Amino acid sequence: MAYVNPSGEFSRDQRYIATRITADGRDGYPVEPGRYRLVVSRACPWANRAIIVRRLLGLEDALSMGVAGPTHDERSWSFDLDPDGRDPVLGIERLQQAYFARFPDYDKGITVPAIVDVPTGRVVTNDFAQITLDLSLEWAKHHRPGAPELYPAALRDEIDRVNKHVFADVNNGVYRAGFAGSQEAYEKAYHRLFDRLDQLSAHLAGHRYLVGDTITEADVRLFTTLVRFDAVYHGHFKCNRAKLSEMPVLWAYAKDLFQTPGFGDTIDFADIKRHYYEVHREINPTGIVPAGPDFSTWLGEHGRDRLGGRPFGDGTPPPPPRPGEEVPAGHGATG
Incomplete structure (x- = not known):
């Protein structure tokens, strides 16, 4: 599979399936507990957002989750973690099958997260940015008691503004550096990334969270990139001005979130490393997966409590995670 743009700057294909699952069913897909399946891979930062939000909101009973393996080929993500290589609910071997069931000539990326309509086996949406917002707003009737407000009305404009910059310069910025096809494109992305990280660090030096005094959608979106930074982006994507663990404010912020229930307990470092180093053969031809770093440092003191919040x-x-949804032993920060 080709990721690097030989002419220079990497450009992400953002043509996602815009169908939404809503409380009123206006797109033909009403919110119905048990009807849909969220398909993810723990390796993917975009899917990791949905895993975290689903767990924070307590939607496990309403929305089941299928977990694809960490690697894929040109035919898409596969369910090779399941005993017979098939998703036990959808009965398919590859996510591609759900996309083709709805769009036989689908010619865009077969991406995770994706939500599939179980009765028909057809993909409904893979619009990762909208999926988590809709889990907060459209699925509110099915949230657990005590679920946090991740996208509160009073803060939405500010959350949207922060998310816009974080996506362009950080979430996608690491890919723009890693998949650049020219020195000029790489250096442009590199400086844009670290300039934004410096700005975020300056803000977070005096604020425990990105927007307001509670965890919001903005923190979820930044976290999934930060948690992968030292494991893959620093070396694999050449984002090497500094490791996350060498940026004191962002490192403490990320550890604080990691140690918050619903965040670190969704992180599978083994799958993360396998995905990037094995799949991206253009920039890692041998497919060798690094042995490090030491992930136990994620459990160290962060000191962010002093900021309140x-x-x-x-x-x-x-x-705690549901039985069967836990990160496998040895894949997290403790092993």
């Missing part, structure tokens, strides 16, 4: 606002932490 209430992680879940008036809500409560989520309970």
Whole structure:
């Protein structure tokens, strides 16, 4: 598969399936507990957002989750973690099958996260940015008691503004550096990334969270890039001005979130490393997966409590992951 743009700057294909699952069903897909399946890979930062939000909001009973393996080929993500290589609910071997069931001539990326309509086996949406917002707003009737407000009305404009910059310069910025096809394009992306990280660091030096005094959608979106930074982006994508662990404010902020229920307990470092180093053969031809770094450092002191804040606002932490949804032993920060 080709990722690097030989002519220079990497450009992400953002032609996603814009169908939405809503409370009123205006796109033909009403919110119905048990009807849909969220398909993810723990390796993918965009899918990781949906995993975290689903867990924070307590939507496990309403929206089941299928987990694809960390690697894929040109035919898409596969369910090779399941015993018979098939998703136990959808009965398919590859996510591609759900896309083709709805769009037989689908010619865009077969991406995660994706939500599939279980009765028909057809993909509904893969619009990752809208998926998590809709889980907060359209699925509100099915949130657990004590679920936090991740996209509160009073803060939406500010959250949207922060998210816009974080996406362009950080979430997608690491890819723009890693998949650049020229020195000029790489250096442009590199400086844009670290300029934004410096700005975020300056803000977070005096604020525990990005917007307001509680965890919001903005923190979820930044976290999934930061948690992958030292493991893959620093070396694999040449984002090497400094490691996250060498940027004191961002490192403390990321550790604070990692140690918050619903964040670190969704992180599979083994899958993350396998995905990037094995799949991106253009920039890692051998497919060798690095042995490090030491992930136990994510459990160290962060000191962010001194800034105050209430992680879940008036809500409560989520309970531990459901049986069968835990990160495999040895894949997280403790092993």
